[in-house]
Amino acid sequence: MVIHDVIVIGAGLAGMRAAVELAEAGLDVAIVTKVHPIRSHSVAAQGGINAAMNKADSWKDHMYDTAKGSDFLGDQDAIEVLCKEAPENIKELERMGAIFNRDDKGNIAQRAFGGAGYARTCYLADRTGHSMLHIIFEQVIARGICRYNEWHVVEVIVEDGVARGVIAIELLTGKLHRLHAKAVLLATGGYGRVFSASTNALSSTGDGMSLALRAGAPLMDMEFVQFHPTTLKRTGILMTEGARGEGGYLINANGDRFMHKYAPNKLELASRDVVSRAEQEEIDAGFGDDGCVFLDLRHLGEKKISEKLPQIRDLAIKFEGVDPVKDPIPVKPGAHYSMGGIMTDIDGKTPIKGLFAAGESACLSVHGANRLGGNSLLEAVVFGRRVGRGVAKFAKTAKLYPFPEDALKNAAHGIALLMNREVGESASKIVDGVRKAMQKHCGIYRDKKSLEEGLAKVRQLAAKLDEIALVDTGDIFNTEMINVLELGHIVEISEAMLLGALNREESRGSHSRSDFPTRDDENWLKHTLVYLEDGKFRVDYKGVSITRFQPEERKY
Amino acid sequence: MRQVIKFKIKRFDPMGAEGNAPYWQAYNVKLDHGMTVLEALLKIEKNDDPTLSFRRSCRSAICGSCAIMINGTSKLACHTQIAPEFEKHGEMVIGPLDNYQVLKDMIVDFTPFWMKMERVKPYLVPKKEPKGGWVITNEDTKVIDASQKCIMCGSCNGACNSQEIDEGYIGPSASAKAWRFVGDIREGDKRLRLDRISQEHGIWDCVRCVSCTEVCPKDVAPMTAIEKLREEALAEGLDDNPGAKHALALVDSVKRVGRLDEATMTFKTLGFLRSLGMIPFGLKMQMHGKMPHPILFPAIGKLDEVRGIYKARERQRKNERKKKG
Numbered sequence: 001m002v003i004h005d006v007i008v009i010g011a012g013l014a015g016m017r018a019a020v021e022l023a024e025a026g027l028d029v030a031i032v033t034k035v036h037p038i039r040s041h042s043v044a045a046q047g048g049i050n051a052a053m054n055k056a057d058s059w060k061d062h063m064y065d066t067a068k069g070s071d072f073l074g075d076q077d078a079i080e081v082l083c084k085e086a087p088e089n090i091k092e093l094e095r096m097g098a099i100f101n102r103d104d105k106g107n108i109a110q111r112a113f114g115g116a117g118y119a120r121t122c123y124l125a126d127r128t129g130h131s132m133l134h135i136i137f138e139q140v141i142a143r144g145i146c147r148y149n150e151w152h153v154v155e156v157i158v159e160d161g162v163a164r165g166v167i168a169i170e171l172l173t174g175k176l177h178r179l180h181a182k183a184v185l186l187a188t189g190g191y192g193r194v195f196s197a198s199t200n201a202l203s204s205t206g207d208g209m210s211l212a213l214r215a216g217a218p219l220m221d222m223e224f225v226q227f228h229p230t231t232l233k234r235t236g237i238l239m240t241e242g243a244r245g246e247g248g249y250l251i252n253a254n255g256d257r258f259m260h261k262y263a264p265n266k267l268e269l270a271s272r273d274v275v276s277r278a279e280q281e282e283i284d285a286g287f288g289d290d291g292c293v294f295l296d297l298r299h300l301g302e303k304k305i306s307e308k309l310p311q312i313r314d315l316a317i318k319f320e321g322v323d324p325v326k327d328p329i330p331v332k333p334g335a336h337y338s339m340g341g342i343m344t345d346i347d348g349k350t351p352i353k354g355l356f357a358a359g360e361s362a363c364l365s366v367h368g369a370n371r372l373g374g375n376s377l378l379e380a381v382v383f384g385r386r387v388g389r390g391v392a393k394f395a396k397t398a399k400l401y402p403f404p405e406d407a408l409k410n411a412a413h414g415i416a417l418l419m420n421r422e423v424g425e426s427a428s429k430i431v432d433g434v435r436k437a438m439q440k441h442c443g444i445y446r447d448k449k450s451l452e453e454g455l456a457k458v459r460q461l462a463a464k465l466d467e468i469a470l471v472d473t474g475d476i477f478n479t480e481m482i483n484v485l486e487l488g489h490i491v492e493i494s495e496a497m498l499l500g501a502l503n504r505e506e507s508r509g510s511h512s513r514s515d516f517p518t519r520d521d522e523n524w525l526k527h528t529l530v531y532l533e534d535g536k537f538r539v540d541y542k543g544v545s546i547t548r549f550q551p552e553e554r555k556y
Numbered sequence: 557m558r559q560v561i562k563f564k565i566k567r568f569d570p571m572g573a574e575g576n577a578p579y580w581q582a583y584n585v586k587l588d589h590g591m592t593v594l595e596a597l598l599k600i601e602k603n604d605d606p607t608l609s610f611r612r613s614c615r616s617a618i619c620g621s622c623a624i625m626i627n628g629t630s631k632l633a634c635h636t637q638i639a640p641e642f643e644k645h646g647e648m649v650i651g652p653l654d655n656y657q658v659l660k661d662m663i664v665d666f667t668p669f670w671m672k673m674e675r676v677k678p679y680l681v682p683k684k685e686p687k688g689g690w691v692i693t694n695e696d697t698k699v700i701d702a703s704q705k706c707i708m709c710g711s712c713n714g715a716c717n718s719q720e721i722d723e724g725y726i727g728p729s730a731s732a733k734a735w736r737f738v739g740d741i742r743e744g745d746k747r748l749r750l751d752r753i754s755q756e757h758g759i760w761d762c763v764r765c766v767s768c769t770e771v772c773p774k775d776v777a778p779m780t781a782i783e784k785l786r787e788e789a790l791a792e793g794l795d796d797n798p799g800a801k802h803a804l805a806l807v808d809s810v811k812r813v814g815r816l817d818e819a820t821m822t823f824k825t826l827g828f829l830r831s832l833g834m835i836p837f838g839l840k841m842q843m844h845g846k847m848p849h850p851i852l853f854p855a856i857g858k859l860d861e862v863r864g865i866y867k868a869r870e871r872q873r874k875n876e877r878k879k880k881g
Contacts, residue, residue, distance in 0.1 A: 035611075036666070038708055039619040094690070097680030097740070099697050099704065106691040124704075130618055131704065138679035172659065201614040234590050237616045315616060318635055321590060428602045472607040474571055477660045480606040 001178040001403060004030040004146065005395045007166055008185045009153050009208055011037035013129070013377065014359025015187030016136045017384025018391065023143040025392035030146040032153055032168055032179065034203065034482070037137050041189050041201040042380060045129025046311065047242035048121035049381070050374035051086035053108060057118040059083040064549055066375060069115040069271045070368025071509035071519065072551035073221070073527070073544060078346050078364040080547065082375070085382045090122055093381065098135045100124055111245040111308075113373040115271030115556065119245075121374040126240050126311045129377055136381075151177070152482055153207065154415070156184055156355065157407050158215040163354035164403050167411045171482070174475030176415065178408050182398040183354045183391050186212055187384070190338035190360040191493045192225075193486075195443075196435035198335040199231050199238040208361040210489035212342045213496070217350040218529040218540070220363040222340035222493065223500035224510050226371055227444050229275040231334030232320050233292045239312055239331055241373040244268040246308050249296040250279065251328060252287035263556040270556035273370040273510045276333035280444050283332070294328035301325075333444060337376060339367045339510065340500070343529060343542075348387030354398065358387040365527065368544075369509020418484060424469030427484045433461045434487075438494050442501055447515040451502040458498060462491045495537060500528040503539055521551050559587045561642055563596060565608070566625075566651030568658045578658070581605075587638060593650070594622055594633035597662075610662040617773060620709035624662045625651045630711035630771045653714035669710050672727050676734040676753065683744035696741050703736035703781050705774045712768035712778050724757040728768035728778030731759055735781035738788055750789040759785045760799015801825045811866055814856035818848045 006022050008015045011033035022029035033040065052062045062083040067074055090108070094100065100122045103109040112119040124131045140147070151168040154176070158164065165180040191206025192198035213219055229250070230239040244250070250268050252258050262278035263270035270278075279293050287293075297305055297312075302325045305313055309324075316322050316329045341363035348356040348364075359380045366379055434457075441454025465488060472480040506520035507513050529540040563585055568578040583604050585596045594615055601608050611621040615634045622633040627645040630653055642648055656664035712728040719725050726734075734753050737743050753759050759782050768778040786803070789795075795804055805824035809817040823831050841847040856862070 035613055035619075035621065036670075039611075039613045039621045041614065041619070043707075044614050044616060044618050091689070095682065095685070097682075097737075097742070099692065099700075102692060102694050102697070106693050127618070127705070130707070134704075141674060142679040201619065203613045235615070311618075318617070318637070319590070319592075428606070470606070474569060474607065474660075476569065476571055477609040477663050479601070479609050483606075 001180050003180045003400070004028045005181060006030075006183045006185060006391055007032060007179050007181040008187060009033075009166065009211075010040070010187035010189060010359070010361065011137075011147070012040035012187060012189050012359060013042035013133055013136060013380035014384035014387075015185070016133075016140050017381050018185055018187060018358055018388030019145050020136065020139045020143060021385050021388025022392050022395070023145050025389070025396070027392055027395055028146075030148060030179065031140070032148045032151050032166065034150065034152040034171075034207070036149045037140065037147065038133060039203075040133060041204050042133045042377070043130050044199075044201065044238065045132075045377050046126045046238060046240035047113065047245065048111060048123030048128045048374050049090065049132070049377040050113065050116070050120050050372070051090045051122060051378065052083065052118070052120055053087050053090065053110065053122070054118070054120070057120050059086065060548070061117055062086065062120060065116050066366065066372055067368075067549045068554055069370055069372040070366075071370055071554055072521070072525065072546070072549070073224075073365070073368030073508060075346075075365050075368075075545035076547040076549065077545045078366045081346060081386065082366045082379060082382050085386070086378055089378070089381045089385065093132060093135060096135050096139055098124075098131060111242055112269060113245050114241050114269045114275065115266070115372045116269075116374070121242070121245065123242065125307075126242055126309050132377060132381070148179075152485060153211060154485060155407070155411050156186070156211045156215045157404060158352055158355065159401070159404050161216075161353055162401050163215070163352055164401050167408060169415070171477050174478060176408060176412050178403060180400070180403045182400050183356060183395045185348070185387065185391055186342060186355070186357040186361055187359045188361045191490075192335045192338065194435065194438050194490050194494050194497070195335040196432075196439045197231070197236040199228055199236055200335070205486040205489050206338065206361070206493045207486065207489045208357065209342055210492045212350065212355065212357065213492060213530070213532045215352060215355065217352050217355060218343045218531045219496050220340060220343035220527050220529055221365060221369070221500065222496045222530060223504055223528060224339035224369050225335055225442075225497070226272055226337035226339060226510050227276040227333040228336035229272055229279055229333055230295050230331040231336070232316070233290070233330040233332060235319050236334040237315055237319055238336070239295055239316070239329060240309070241272070243295060243297060243309055243312055246304065247300055249299070250275070251294045251296045252282050253289040253293070254287060258282050258287070258293075266556040271370055271372060272336075274556055276444055277512060279333055289330065292330040292332045295324075295331045296328040297324040298326065298328065337371055339363070339365065339369065339371055340497070343527075347390035348383065349390065354394070356387055356391050358383050369511060415481075418468065418481065419470060419473050421467075421469040424467045425464045427468050427470075427480070427487055430461050430464055430468070431483070431487045431490060434458055434490055434494055437461070438497070442494075442497055445512050445514050446501055447513060448502065451498055455495070455498040455502065458491065458494045462495065465491060492532070496530040499530060499537055499539055504528060519554075525551065560584050561587055561638065561648055563600065563648045563650055565661075567608070567661050568652070569607075569660055591638050592634055593626055593631075593636045593638060593641070593648075596638060597633060597650075609660045618707055620707035623653055623709040623711045623714065625653060625714070630654065630714040632709060632711070632773045635773050653710060655714050655716065655719050656710070666710060668723065669708075669713060669727075669729065672730040673708070673733060675726065676730045677737075677745070677749065678733050680737060680740060680743060681745040682742050690742055692741065700736050700739040702775060702777050703732045703739070706732050706776045707774055709773065711771045711773060712776075715767040715771040717765045717767060718761050718763050722757065722761060725761050726753060726758050728762075728782065731762070731785060732776050732778040732781040735785050738785060746788075747792050747794075750785065750792055751794050753785060754789045754794050754797050754800060756798075758799070759789070760797065760802070798825050811863060812855070814859045814862045
């Protein structure tokens with residue numbers, strides 16, 4: 001058995017930023033990740049990171065925009081931290097080696113993003129996440145932080161309400177390992193892959209959330225999923241909001257701009273939930289083209305597109321066969337970001353002693369019912385750092401509780417059961433079924449009947465999980481087995497999402513109920529909590545922190 | 557009718573029934589419009605053979621997981637459309653990256669890749685920050701921007717000819733990373749970095765075959781980074797190593813006689829004592845009539861014109877230096 005002070009699960013921006021902080025505090029921290037750190041999905045963030053850097057802007061304006069963007073479900077104590085600490089985090093990243101695009105005077109340039117009252121999104125072309133993830137990974141290397149790459153965590157071990165460590169499977173050998181620690185930090189990213197069409201990496205299956213749920217921690221606001229307005233028609237690959245920030249238009253099949261009908265002031269730069277719904281309405285009203293509208297960048301000209309959006313151009317050409325310099329890009333709304341996640345306090349603590357969460361897998365909540373573009377990278381670094389410091393403080397005085405004797409044996413038994421089943425269900429059929437059900441019943445527009453149907457379908461498929469048989473029974477890089485482990489997470493998360501969505505009888509942010517089309521602050525200005533107890537889901541609620549900005553009607 | 561294309565995939569499973577040897581397996585894939593190689597692999601995994609192992613994640617050419625050999629060239633599976641690829645080659649032959657040890661099917665051991673990366677100290681070692689913070693212009697960024705685009709997919713190392721004969725060679729990817737810091741105006745350890753990477757297995761071992769730059773899916777142009785590192789190393793006066801000496805001897809030879817004086821090059825590159833070790837090689841060359849005369853070496857005609865080029869370049873350099881201030 002290996003012992004560390006702290007184990008961080010997930011090596012995206014939030015996880016590695018926290019690990020750097022833990023190493024700085026002199027602790028023995030190890031990162032466990034199912035892919036190599038720089039393969040983590042933070043790498044795919046394109047458009048940028050928000051911070052009120054300019055004198056004409058202020059963290060309070062940033063906070064207001066974020067609270068309004070969240071449809072007032074965001075916890076304002078957390079949002080205040082996010083916006084206040086943003087500028088110093090940008091400067092810190094730069095000292096670590098990050099490079100941002102500059103204006104003519106040599107100051108950090110900022111582009112306009114959706115739902116923001118000021119152009120406050122810092123960027124490096126359209127690969128900001130790539131740059132930042134690599135920079136933080138460099139810092140991890142510089143500090144010699146221990147990494148378990150391509151290890152898949154199968155269980156977070158909690159006994160008597162205290163986290164003891166994790167059990168993980170090493171993909172290279174198929175061996176199970178015990179990692180014993182005083183604290184465990186989950187930073188495993190989002191759950192976009194519960195849907196069949198998503199901008200997310202194939203690995204974004206929400207593992208950490210489901211691990212936390214099984215360990216006894218509640219998930220919060222899982223019904224809130226962001227559908228990004230511009231994802232490629234065929235593949236669902238992301239076309240950054242920066243494309244509209246740089247002046248791109250949305251047009252329908254007739255070639256007409258349509259956003260003035262839905263957001264007369266902010267037009268294409270309204271918040272994402274608003275723009276996605278507008279697109280869907282255009283498509284449903286017969287103004288779409290094969291389920292799509294178009295992102296038109298032609299008027300920006302080749303020079304600007306090549307300088308500011310080179311990756312967008314390459315992706316559109318390579319994956320859609322469309323050169324945005326010459327033709328508009330066919331796009332549709334697609335699942336993009338998980339506002340929900342593991343319920344934590346402002347320091348990343350879950351109700352389980354020694355168990356923490358950060359980044360997209362956590363729900364503080366800074367994004368509430370809808371996240372603003374440019375705020376996710378920001379959350380990852382600001383709260384990666386903050387939670388890292390909090391965990392360090394905890395681990396410095398915490399006791400190392402014993403690792404339960406039978407934990408490894410039980411985990412090994414579960415894996416063996418799966419590996420040895422000779423005849424059974426095909427995992428890929430089940431996962432297809434779940435994803436189709438979620439796409440159909442838990443998409444942009446929802447209603448009671450459809451959600452109930454979805455829930456029934458998912459539950460029916462979930463019952464088959466214990467009957468899956470593998471074709472691949474090898475030990476080395478058994479990707480089929482990993483797919484099955486991920487499917488277990490997908491199914492649990494889907495059920496939590498459907499339950500939250502079914503119960504929430506209002507429309508707020510990304511959650512649009514056709515049968516309850518308005519926001520209902522009187523009854524629903526509260527967070528959904530979902531617990532898993534003895535194999536059964538239980539739904540509960542908790543209040544929202546409202547400090548500076550009272551809920552008001554949301555218009556763009 | 558959708559086209560059906562046969563994928564010939566090189567497989568390997570050290571624990572499998574086929575024993576410890578690679579073997580070929582064919583799968584038929586029904587082509588969808590715009591389908592990529594990664595989509596085909598996912599389809600095979602799902603419908604035909606879940607035992608097929610390959611790395612995958614973002615499927616949008618930014619995470620760097622899925623570099624493999626496609627018809628003899630290192631490419632990202634997710635970034636390669638099948639239709640044009642098939643049209644060009646008339647077949648789809650898929651396998652693990654060259655120059656890496658295969659672990660299973662298309663999964664290769666990246667450990668040496670990451671160790672090389674760590675050898676170049678892949679993080680900024682900043683100089684003292686000026687008062688009021690660094691002012692970085694877009695021009696400063698441009699110098700290192702190509703290197704910054706690297707997604708560490710390892711395609712270049714898979715295509716590298718020097719890497720093929722010398723496992724210890726630092727390789728194009730780590731060299732590009734080294735340039736990313738050497739070329740950064742904030743970097744404090746520039747000279748130390750250049751000194752280290754000028755040693756054996758370093759930048760001077762590149763044979764400039766351009767393969768790395770050709771296969772790079774993100775236009776990092778590692779070979780250009782290597783050339784810049786060489787220029788900077790010489791500008792820093794780091795010429796006390798065989799690679800730099802060889803380059804300088806070449807420059808000198810052309811200036812002196814207008815062409816390559818191979819015999820003198822050997823002495824200038826290796827020094828007198830180590831050149832003695834080359835005597836057996838020289839004798840062999842002599843036997844085949846390939847040995848250049850050690851003393852009598854005819855200069856080309858119109859040597860003035862060659863020297864004129866040198867003078868012009870010298871003037872150009874002076875102007876560049878003036879501009880830089």
